[in-house]
Amino acid sequence: xxxxxxxxxxxxxxxxxxxxxIGFTYRDGRPAVGTPLELxxxxxxxxxxxxxxxxxxxxxxxxKNIGPGQVTEQSVSTTCPYCGxxxxxxxxxxxxxxxxxxPDPLGGxxxxxxxxxxxxxxxxxxxxxxxLTTPLIKKDGEFRPASWDEALxxxxxxxxxxxxxxxxxxxxGKCTNEDNxxxxxxxxxxxxxxxVDHCARLCxxxxxxxxxxxxxxxxxxxxxxxxxxxxCLFVIGSNTTYAHPVI
Numbered sequence: 001x002x003x004x005x006x007x008x009x010x011x012x013x014x015x016x017x018x019x020x021x022i023g024f025t026y027r028d029g030r031p032a033v034g035t036p037l038e039l040x041x042x043x044x045x046x047x048x049x050x051x052x053x054x055x056x057x058x059x060x061x062x063x064k065n066i067g068p069g070q071v072t073e074q075s076v077s078t079t080c081p082y083c084g085x086x087x088x089x090x091x092x093x094x095x096x097x098x099x100x101x102x103p104d105p106l107g108g109x110x111x112x113x114x115x116x117x118x119x120x121x122x123x124x125x126x127x128x129x130x131x132l133t134t135p136l137i138k139k140d141g142e143f144r145p146a147s148w149d150e151a152l153x154x155x156x157x158x159x160x161x162x163x164x165x166x167x168x169x170x171x172x173g174k175c176t177n178e179d180n181x182x183x184x185x186x187x188x189x190x191x192x193x194x195x196v197d198h199c200a201r202l203c204x205x206x207x208x209x210x211x212x213x214x215x216x217x218x219x220x221x222x223x224x225x226x227x228x229x230x231x232c233l234f235v236i237g238s239n240t241t242y243a244h245p246v247i
Contacts, residue, residue: 002060005031009052009061016113021046047245050119054102054112063100063120070099077104080118081174085109085224085246087118098123109224115245164192171198 010023010033021044025034035044053061072092080087088107092100101122105112125131135151136143146154159167169187171180180198187196201208208218215221224247227233240247 002058003033004058004060005033006057007033008055008057009033012051012055013046017047017049017051019045019047022052048116048120049114049245050102050116051113066100070094072100080114080122082115082117082121083244084173085244087114087246089114089118089122091122098126110246113246159191165195167191167193168195168197169193171196173199173203 005024007024013022014020020036021041022033022035025032025038027034035041035046041048050063053063056062072094074093076091076093078089078091080089086108087110088104090102090104091098092102101114101119103110103112103114103119134145135148137146137151137154138144167187169183169191171183175183184196188194211220212218227247238244
């Protein structure tokens, strides 16, 4: 009843996301917005990116788990952790919990777009009841809850039992640059070893090596936005449509 048939949702679905999951239909001779053949969204090409919800100016399209009475108390800008595109997101917080995630329209990499993981997956992940909220220590084959001080003291005592050349540290691509910097600093300054590695070298060793030999540095030579300026794209070993739908 709220729909004013402005077409914003249909345009973003068809022209920007190129899914054609929703569009104009006609009911009783009047234009309306719907799915092809009135199919449920799950049976269309909808990728549940939420762009139609973001652009609806009258609230005819809303997230089903969010009511009109949920007011944002704090808005936090962050970078989506799921892949390397670097989408900028806004976390809307109420009573200390994230209740909505929306793409930042000023985000350089995503320009107001998001995929289903960034748009709807973060809230479920952060507040999942299956997440660990306290350290666990294994004793007699069973895990038991422990305090952070107890867990860190145990880790420190275990590490003291090794010589520096017996240790190696493996950092993660999901961590921030600052976290990885602290990790290598801890490895060298505290553990006393240079045996530190990173998943980017392990997973992307062929591409890093090839880029370094061809261009002098094992990193991308252009920003993602340059894709729009290219007349031809040569893609190897990537299903970009499914792995990086925002790109």
